[in-house]
Amino acid sequence: MMASSNEIMARLMALKPSHVQPRFRNAAELMEFHSAEAMKNSQLVTDRNRQARMEKIIGRSGIQPLHRECSFTNYAVETPEQQAALDAAKQYLQAFGQTYGGFIFSGNTGTGKNHLATAIARNLMKRGKSVMIVTVGELFEKFRRTYAKDSPVKEADLMRDVCKLDLLVLDEIGVQKGSEHEINLLTQIIDRRQLQLKPTGMLTNKTYSELVELLGERIMDRQSNGGVWVSFPWQSRRALKGGRI
Numbered sequence: 001m002m003a004s005s006n007e008i009m010a011r012l013m014a015l016k017p018s019h020v021q022p023r024f025r026n027a028a029e030l031m032e033f034h035s036a037e038a039m040k041n042s043q044l045v046t047d048r049n050r051q052a053r054m055e056k057i058i059g060r061s062g063i064q065p066l067h068r069e070c071s072f073t074n075y076a077v078e079t080p081e082q083q084a085a086l087d088a089a090k091q092y093l094q095a096f097g098q099t100y101g102g103f104i105f106s107g108n109t110g111t112g113k114n115h116l117a118t119a120i121a122r123n124l125m126k127r128g129k130s131v132m133i134v135t136v137g138e139l140f141e142k143f144r145r146t147y148a149k150d151s152p153v154k155e156a157d158l159m160r161d162v163c164k165l166d167l168l169v170l171d172e173i174g175v176q177k178g179s180e181h182e183i184n185l186l187t188q189i190i191d192r193r194q195l196q197l198k199p200t201g202m203l204t205n206k207t208y209s210e211l212v213e214l215l216g217e218r219i220m221d222r223q224s225n226g227g228v229w230v231s232f233p234w235q236s237r238r239a240l241k242g243g244r245i
């Protein structure tokens, strides 16, 4: 018959030099050690899986290399307006999930709209949320590709996926004057997301009333419900720094 664990432990204990403290004094402690080790290992596997998932998400997130390092901490504040924009972005992140209202960052190019939107997005991704930042032009292009006869992804699939994201950030709204069909698509996406209580972020150089004209009052009403409007009225950083950032 095989020796019991307790017997083995007893034998090992008898062999040990007196100055060595035993790690386990009985079988129960040995078992406890084994299960703690197993837990550590499975935690490691879980962490690795999360990491892999994260990389997949980041790969799909649409965050451009220019913005990959953007965070709240490296957002430079030189004016009270910039402080207000930073605070609003942080506040939006903090309250995320409590409202389907979205953020609207409005201002000239190079003023840091993508920077702060990316900071929000990266923090949400860290929490395992699915996020995509996409220019309206790219989004239209993605849809156009689904219309090809041999496209494995159909328009309805893309629409469903885009509407499922926890946060969709639409960049450069109003830069391109889309066709009627494209504007319809855009409003349909925002509308469907709002009905599913999913917020949409908007980056634009348009005013509120121009957005109402483009997207309709109902959508902009819902967008503002619990959402936040932030103006970026200062000049591009590139212009301020004489062409260099």
Ligand SMILES: Nc1ncnc2c1ncn2[C@@H]1O[C@H](COP(=O)(O)OP(=O)(O)O)[C@@H](O)[C@H]1O
Pocket (backbone or CB within 6 Å): 066, 067, 070, 074, 075, 076, 077, 082, 107, 108, 109, 110, 111, 112, 113, 114, 115, 116, 203, 237, 245
């Ligand atoms: N306040 C700021 N602090 C640090 N970097 C900034 C700030 N504003 C803009 N930038 C940087 O300037 C570049 C252009 O900003 P971006 O966010 O793309 O502008 P926008 O989206 O408004 O056109 C980016 O590399 C961004 O990280």
Ligand SMILES: [Mg+2]
Pocket (backbone or CB within 6 Å): 109, 110, 113, 114, 171, 203
């Ligand atoms: Mg931008």
